[in-house]
């Protein structure tokens with residue numbers, strides 16, 4: 001299992017790199033669960049990140065606007081991201097989500113054929129009217145993406161497991177593996193939950209809160225010691 005850590009600026013990115021994160025996921029929590037950051041932040045973080053380490057960028061909790069979202073995807077790739085995450089927030093069903101993802105895949109591949117593309121749904125999709133998370137593996141596979149992910153849309157202390165039980169998570173990871181693709185799981189995941197995530201077939205664990213001092217994704221800051229302790233655990237699994 002790989003450890004994806006979500007910094008908001010270069011200072012936090014340095015901490016995540018020093019702590020041994022596998023993927024540096026540039027994010028802007030002020031704009032939501034998968035909030036997008038600015039192109040210059042992505043560019044600056046790419047510049048300080050070792051070349052063999054992937055830099056991810058979230059495009060936001062995106063609306064059902066395939067043109068807008070594919071333009072954002074192109075912007076993220078041009079800014080240096082080689083791992084593109086799309087939060088399918090404003091898409092209500094499989095066909096809307098597929099339309100957005102197909103256009104993102106096309107836009108990303110115009111600039112970088114090797115980039116990794118992640119279709120992300122939300123475990124608590126019912127709270128915001130988004131597409132059912134169990135549709136995401138099919139959306140990822142049919143659109144040509146590389147990973148299917150779930151996160152939580154509302155960051156109010158509830159975790160992934162408050163909305164998806166072990167059986168549903170397993171169903172999600174098994175389906176995406178059957179397509180020959182990978183799974184990513186997030187949603188206020190704690191260090192203690194990492195062994196269970198690995199057991200349930202998680203290929204990439206996405207974390208911000210648990211990598212921050214005090215464990216708060218908004219008021220805290222990523223610290224290399226917290227990241228190193230997560231990484232040590234992940235490596236032992």
Ligand SMILES: O=C[C@H](O)COP(=O)(O)O
Pocket residue numbers: 004005006025027151155186187188189206207208209210217
């Ligand atoms: O991509 C993963 C997210 O950054 C997870 O953030 P969180 O651990 O604060 O829910």
